[in-house]
Amino acid sequence: MNLNKAWGILKENGFKETTKRNQILEIFEGDERYLTARDILDVMQKDYPSMSYDTVYRNLATFVSLDILEATELSGEKHFRMHCESDHHHHHFICMDCGKIKEIPLCPMDLLGAALPAYEIDNHKFEIYGKCPECK
């Protein structure tokens, strides 16, 4: 996901182009790690000392709802990153040192198939945690 595509989605859905919104997206475009709301605020406040948490959280929620960002909960805190470009469903290895991810092309749900008849499956989470080759 890049800035242009993100703005396309936002415009399609009637969201206004604001400087704050743009800078939040720029931060994510330039960082492949999972970031917290605080991470974003810290960067933003260098340029906008009056930046508020509310603006960060509100926009992060907007971006996630439009599939511009993807979110996961790591050690009790919500983390965000640009939504993957790859069009097919996949999962992530997450480096707990640097926060970078590696795509895992397969999904365990494929194998489960009809292993859970009578169950309504709404969602699933599969994540692998550890250290990437660079951090090891």
Add this chain to the structure above:
Amino acid sequence: MNLNKAWGILKENGFKETTKRNQILEIFEGDERYLTARDILDVMQKDYPSMSYDTVYRNLATFVSLDILEATELSGEKHFRMHCESDHHHHHFICMDCGKIKEIPLCPMDLLGAALPAYEIDNHKFEIYGKCPECK
């Protein structure tokens, strides 16, 4: 996991037998759902109006560290339940309505095998969320 086994582990590790601790364990023994710290406190305060959060959280952390309870984070809150009896590694389907679980006997990590060479894998999470047959 039952009360006796839990107390065996606790005694082995030098923990004292207290009434509060015992009642927390009894609650988990009698409930197969994932419960929050608040759930525990609410039940306990009927018998012990002075019960404090500190006691709940401290004991939950103790129990998890001794593998008496297992924990997971559901919609931003830590949830706990008795550690499964089954000796082999498995995962869970979790009903988001009633909180009950169903064991999934297979683990996606088996398939990944050597798909992540050079990566240090410390941990993984695989959970399926939805509605169980009773709640559907």
Add this chain to the structure above:
DNA sequence: TTTCCAATAAGAATGATTACGATTTACTTT
């Protein structure tokens, strides 16, 4: 340019969790 409504700022509120000094309790030793 003016107007309208979304977007933001500022700060208070909330909810979960942790921390801490004072007190009580369980277990050990006498």
Add this chain to the structure above:
DNA sequence: AAAGTAAATCGTAATCATTCTTATTGGAAA
């Protein structure tokens, strides 16, 4: 059984992430 000791608990306050509220600002349409 009584006393000693360290663990466990209480009561309360602090902290952290997140959300809410109200007034103000800013983007874009008329």
